[in-house]
Amino acid sequence: MTCPPDASFEAWQITGPRGWRFVSLPGGDLAVWSPPEVHALPVERVSQPQQTER
Template identity: 50%
Template structure:
C-alpha cells in the first residue's frame, strides 16, 4: 500500500515521551511507538528502541524529502528519503507500532500483529 506522503519533507517534530517519536510530513503526522531502524546509503544503521529517547543522529537521518512511502502486507512501514536513507518500522506483536494521520481526513494504524486499520474521508 502506498502512503500519500511522497514529495513531502519528513522531519522530527517532537519526542515528547520516550515511548513515541512524532514526525511531520506535510499535513500528515507519523507517530512511531515501535522499534525503528534507519538505514543509510553507506550501509550503516541507526536504531530507536521503544523506551529510549532518540538521538540527534537519528533526527538528522530522518530529515529530508520523501521519495517513497509504502506499507507491506505484513504491516512493515518503509519510507525512502532523497538522501538515500530508509526508515523501517516493523509491526509489533502486542502493540500498535506506528500510525499516520492527517487529522479529520486520514488515518492508518499498524495494529498489533501488523494488520492495518485505514480510515479516509474519501471512503
Template identity: 55%
Template sequence: MIDLDIEGATVEKVDNVLPVSIFTSNDWMIKIESDIHISPSIAESGVLDGEDPDTISILKESITGLEVVKVEIASSRLHLEFEGSIAIDAQSDPDFESWGVVGPYGQRIECMPGGELAVWPERPSE
C-alpha cells in the first residue's frame, strides 16, 4: 500500500475537461480515465464512465467542497473516501493507463496498462 498526504484536504475543483481531474486544497491532482465505481447514492448503477462528460457534472455536484477522509492505493486500485460516506474506486485497465495521482512536490503515481504502478518520487528541493 502507498501512503499519500491527501487525507484532510478538501476537493477544491473537478476540472471541466476529460479525463476526470480532481484538485485538492493541498495541491494534489487525481486523474481518472477508467470506469469510476461510486457510492450508489450518487449514481444508481454504481459506475460512472471516466471518459463521459456527464461524469464531470456528477462529481462536481457530489464531491466539490468535501473533505477527503481516506486515500488508499492497494495493488492497482485507487480508493477515495469523502465526508458524507461517499466513496469512489478506480481499477486498472488491461489496455490503457487508468488513473494517476500527482503531488505538490512532483511525486507521481500512474496505473499503467495491466495494473503495474509507475512511481516517481518527490523532487529534491534546491
C-alpha cells in the first residue's frame, strides 16, 4: 500500500502494538509517539540518533 503525503492534512496514521503511534504530518513529516514505559527506561537503554557535524 502507498499513500502520498498531503500538503494540508494528515494523510495516514497507524497505531502499533504496545502503544506506538506513527502519523504522517501535513507536508510529509513524520510524528512518532512512544508508550510511557519507553520514557521510563534509563537513558543508556534508549537509542538516540547520532549527531553529525555540518
